[in-house]
Amino acid sequence: MASNKKILVTGATGKQGGAVIKALQESSPSFQILALTRNASSKGAQALASKPNTIVVEGDHTSLAPIFEKHKPIFGVFSVTVMDKEGSEEAQAKPLIDESVKNGVELFVFTSVDRGGEKSDTNPTNIPHFASKHRIEEYLKEKSANGTKMPYTILRPVCFMDNLTPDFMGKGFNSMWAGVGTKPLQLVSTRDIGIFAANAFNNPSAYKNRSISLAGDELNIEQGRKVFKDTMGSDLPETFGFVGSGIKYMIKEMGTMFNWFKTDGYGADIQALRKEEPRLQNLSQWLKESSKFSK
Ligand SMILES: NC(=O)c1ccc[n+]([C@@H]2O[C@H](COP(=O)([O-])OP(=O)(O)OC[C@H]3O[C@@H](n4cnc5c(N)ncnc54)[C@H](OP(=O)(O)O)[C@@H]3O)[C@@H](O)[C@H]2O)c1
Structure with missing residues (x-):
């Protein structure tokens, strides 16, 4: 039975927004997806337009009022921010939060980042985009x-498995x-960020006002190399260590983040997450099911 609840998905042509749309379409055909993009004629947007129950909406955080007016009532919002310059993420998210509260959105899902498990609430870290x-x-x-005026869910993913290309x-x-050494790094598949967001929209009362750190595996590089070899039959593609150090040096924020992985690190509770969502991929499953690698 179609309910046609409308969900506005930002970053729709990107990794997380795209995963949310896919998971929503697979879990319930009753949602109508409003896929927000800055360019409705791009290849990514056109691909979304051909999907069932999906309307491509052109705009961004500067043109939200007419979008909410035209498509009211909007039941849910998925918000992803993209870093380009200092302050830009807040400039993207805040007008969307304001407009959502104003228009009575029933669940606002914001995808953030984990900052050390339970510490995340009070730990901004020294990494500017965190x-x-x-x-x-x-x-x-x-x-x-x-969450009393507008229920929310905060998803806090760790490092994306999708960075392994x-x-x-x-x-x-x-x-x-x-360069992180022997300390394990937590990783999550963006497919699973989509699944958790879809779970929240499908079952808002269970996800209302929760903040959930998301990871599906926890491996240091040595363990990662082994999983890759065992799964794909070849070596994990790497380049010279000085290239990694060079990137960290040139992109200061990247250096700060990878140093934080070494000194502090993510803190998602993978066991509890897998109980809640058994489809959660570990690295081997992601390699086989979702990655761009082939055997
Ligand atoms: N990579 C990781 O390991 C990791 C881990 C945790 C958290 N994160 C966070 O994930 C976020 C990025 O998510 P993602 O990887 O899903 O994004 P993405 O794939 O890079 O793209 C998101 C979409 O946002 C739109 N966009 C790009 N720049 C924009 C801007 N300045 N203003 C408004 N829209 C813009 C683009 O769509 P259109 O061109 O169609 O408008 C793009 O397709 C970042 O905030 C990052 O910190 C990343």
């Missing part, structure tokens, strides 16, 4: 009156991972 997300979380709690970027990532 701290921006912490400030957005605080703003969301304030404007939603701690067969190209140069993926090799660079693996070299930086190697």
Whole structure:
């Protein structure tokens, strides 16, 4: 039975937004998806337009009022922010939070970042884009009156498995991972961020006002190399260590983040998550089911 509840998904042509749309379509055909993009004629947007129950909506955080007016009532919002310059993430999220509260959205899902498991609520960290997300979380709690005015779910993913790509970027990532040493790094598949967001929209009362750190595996580089070899039959693609160090040096924020992985690190409770969502992928499953690698 179709309910046609409308869900506005930001970052729809990207990794997390795309995963949310896919998981919503697979879990319940009763949602109508409003896929927000800055360019409705892009290849990614066109691909979304051909999907069932999906309307591509052109706009961004500067053009929200007419979007909410045209498509009211909007039941749920998925909010992802993209870092480009200092302050930009807050500029993307805050107007969306304001407009959502104003228009009576029934569940606002914000995808943030884990900052050490239970510590995340009070730990902005010294990584600028983690701290921006912490400030957005605080703003969301304030404007939603701690979820009493507008229920929310905060998803806090760790490092994406999707960073492991067969190209140069993926090799660079693996070299930086190697620089973390023997300390395990938590990883999550963006497919699973989509699944958790869809679970929240499908069952809002169970996800209301929760903050959930998301990880599906926890491996140091040595363990990662073994999983890759055992699963794919070849070596994990890596580049020289100095390339990883060079990236960290040139992109200061990347260096700060990888140092934090070494000194502090993520703190998602993988066992509890797997109980809640048994489909949660570990690295081997992600390699086989969702990655761009082939055997
Ligand atoms: N990579 C990781 O390991 C990791 C881990 C945890 C958290 N994160 C966080 O994940 C976020 C990125 O999510 P993602 O990987 O899903 O994003 P993504 O794939 O890079 O893209 C998201 C979409 O947002 C739109 N966009 C790009 N720049 C924008 C801007 N300045 N303003 C508004 N829209 C913009 C683009 O769509 P259109 O062009 O169609 O508008 C793009 O397709 C970042 O905040 C990052 O910190 C990443």
